[in-house]
Amino acid sequence: xxxxxxxxxxxxxxxxxxxxxxxxxxVYIPTHSETARIGxxxxxxxxxxxxxxxxxxxxxxxxxxxxxxxxFGIGGYTAAILIRDHGWSPGYTFYAAAIIAFIVGCLIxxxxxxIRGAYLALVTLAVAVLFPTLLRWKKLEWxxxxxxxxxxxxxxxxxxxxxxxxLKGRDGRAVFAYWLGLLVLVIAFLICRxxxxxxxxRSLIAIRDNETAAAVMGVNVTRxxxxxxxxxxxxxxxxxxxxxxxxGVVTPDGxxxxxxxxIIFLLIMVVGGAGTLSGPIIGGLVYVWLDNTTRGIGTDSxxxxxxxxxxxxQSPATLILGLALIVIxxxxxxxxxxxxxxxxxxxxxxxxxxx
Amino acid sequence: xxxxxxxxxxxxxFGAIYALLALGLVxxxxxxxxxxFAQGEMAMFCTFIVxxxxxxxxxxxxxxxxxxxxxxxxxxxxxATVIRSVAKxxxxxxxxxxxxxxxxxxxxxTMIWDRxxxxxxxxxxxxxxxxxxxxxxxxxxxxxxxxxxVALALMGLLFLLFSKTKFGLAMRSVASNPESARLVxxxxxxxxxxxxxxxxxxxALSGALVGGINGQLTPSLMFAVFIYAxxxxxxxxxxxxxxxxxxxxxxxxxxQLVAGYAPGWIGQDLKLSVALILIFVVLxxxxxxxxxxxxxxxx
Numbered sequence: 001x002x003x004x005x006x007x008x009x010x011x012x013x014x015x016x017x018x019x020x021x022x023x024x025x026x027v028y029i030p031t032h033s034e035t036a037r038i039g040x041x042x043x044x045x046x047x048x049x050x051x052x053x054x055x056x057x058x059x060x061x062x063x064x065x066x067x068x069x070x071x072f073g074i075g076g077y078t079a080a081i082l083i084r085d086h087g088w089s090p091g092y093t094f095y096a097a098a099i100i101a102f103i104v105g106c107l108i109x110x111x112x113x114x115i116r117g118a119y120l121a122l123v124t125l126a127v128a129v130l131f132p133t134l135l136r137w138k139k140l141e142w143x144x145x146x147x148x149x150x151x152x153x154x155x156x157x158x159x160x161x162x163x164x165x166x167l168k169g170r171d172g173r174a175v176f177a178y179w180l181g182l183l184v185l186v187i188a189f190l191i192c193r194x195x196x197x198x199x200x201x202r203s204l205i206a207i208r209d210n211e212t213a214a215a216v217m218g219v220n221v222t223r224x225x226x227x228x229x230x231x232x233x234x235x236x237x238x239x240x241x242x243x244x245x246x247x248g249v250v251t252p253d254g255x256x257x258x259x260x261x262x263i264i265f266l267l268i269m270v271v272g273g274a275g276t277l278s279g280p281i282i283g284g285l286v287y288v289w290l291d292n293t294t295r296g297i298g299t300d301s302x303x304x305x306x307x308x309x310x311x312x313x314q315s316p317a318t319l320i321l322g323l324a325l326i327v328i329x330x331x332x333x334x335x336x337x338x339x340x341x342x343x344x345x346x347x348x349x350x351x352x353x354x355x
Numbered sequence: 356x357x358x359x360x361x362x363x364x365x366x367x368x369f370g371a372i373y374a375l376l377a378l379g380l381v382x383x384x385x386x387x388x389x390x391x392f393a394q395g396e397m398a399m400f401c402t403f404i405v406x407x408x409x410x411x412x413x414x415x416x417x418x419x420x421x422x423x424x425x426x427x428x429x430x431x432x433x434x435a436t437v438i439r440s441v442a443k444x445x446x447x448x449x450x451x452x453x454x455x456x457x458x459x460x461x462x463x464x465t466m467i468w469d470r471x472x473x474x475x476x477x478x479x480x481x482x483x484x485x486x487x488x489x490x491x492x493x494x495x496x497x498x499x500x501x502x503x504x505v506a507l508a509l510m511g512l513l514f515l516l517f518s519k520t521k522f523g524l525a526m527r528s529v530a531s532n533p534e535s536a537r538l539v540x541x542x543x544x545x546x547x548x549x550x551x552x553x554x555x556x557x558x559a560l561s562g563a564l565v566g567g568i569n570g571q572l573t574p575s576l577m578f579a580v581f582i583y584a585x586x587x588x589x590x591x592x593x594x595x596x597x598x599x600x601x602x603x604x605x606x607x608x609x610x611q612l613v614a615g616y617a618p619g620w621i622g623q624d625l626k627l628s629v630a631l632i633l634i635f636v637v638l639x640x641x642x643x644x645x646x647x648x649x650x651x652x653x654x
Contacts, residue, residue, distance in 0.1 A: 114639065115642045267454060325452070
């Protein structure tokens, strides 16, 4: 086993090497991959942001929410409506969506967070189920266009960013979506990190571990819970805006606007590692990879998969995804980040200074 | 008046089905403290098994019994193999596993029974257009009466099981304190597995009843029913079987009344929403459901 002193030259070398590897990876993807792969990464970034927002509420504060698909939808619809009906430039819709979702999030949180545990899960589930029916409601059709949704919401002309040069065509849009997604992701990550590593973060964890004790220690439980729910909602709305801008469509049946979306965000968060900053990132990448790999497995494939699933006409994708999730939970019950930490501790330990 | 009676009666039958599924949720929650999101899909899968066995020529009533046994094996097996070992290490993991079961069972059913238009499901009870009695002007259809009787009978049996048998005592002791229960010799593993099994078997029955009423069987059979059932379980209090039954029946009636009397501008789409909003309001006043026990913890 290797021991490294914190702050030593070796420790810094490892850190620099990690950052360099990530940077190379980030630049390599949009410059050297096919368009479809770039698009997959862009959608992974969207999902990661949504899972991060959920992580603030569930992973750190211990308040389960299955209603985040509604905030994702609020973001997506805000962007689509502002661009279509009011001729906004797409970039500004991020701010509007974040503000609206923050307000809605706080309004929902104020009564709802009185409810705890499994009850909260089911109440937020109700939010997730209600949101699409609200979008389809006849009385709101003037705003949401009902069941058919809003389409062709796109950048008319992609903005020119300094180091990217002029982007054109389908490839250009994918590359742009990638970088835009990454930018928002980095901002969201920094917001989460700032919150967690501060006084607010410590009070969140105190609330998660024991609400009564936190209140006794002087944490304003209600205010903290409501604010963090609002912040989480607005981060999730950012993901919704991103999704609308890259696909150009929002409908009430959209994958991430319905209950399914909330479930996917939760899966990503738990698979990656709840209550860790890097968990949603790892989880999102793994989920998108799993999703695309299993979807690629058609019924006509040969080899083992063809042998096992040759009898059916339907794609076994979802079944394999389900099995994979069970296997991950069996071997990494605290998420992939937890598993990584456990394994890496056997090989390398970082010794804190002063010991 | 006749209309009102009709709605109440139809609502009671649907409500009985929601109550059955909700009871399953409550049994699992009391035993293990987890919500089984795959409850509806387990029920759906068992209903397909019932259909398949019936299609092979076995009488429907026997097929339902076999389906319930299969459900018991499915639920108990899932608990014993996967759920328990995940639950020990991470509570959030159980959620993921139950979602994985949801996805897996749904996908497996689509793969095995892949006819897009679904399958014709027979009802356990007489189901022709003339099969009803008229009481006080309302049509009491035999299939609805049958559903109501079967559901209520099963609930009665369940209450006897909980309150009068040794097994029920073991279940209650595991629910209230797993550690002490194990120390006094209660086989807690067996009890936990059976509570999942019982929940899934009840799901199988409710699935067969829903299938019989709808007359059609598709993999999305239980989705809406599960939403109503989980609403019923929440409304009644997740640890209260009696609450689940009362809430299930009232949600069934409420749903029919809303569908019948709601003003036109609300529309059919919002039928589900009205029920959910009502529950929402109730929970704001009583955060642990109408009959749930408030958890008091020491700090």
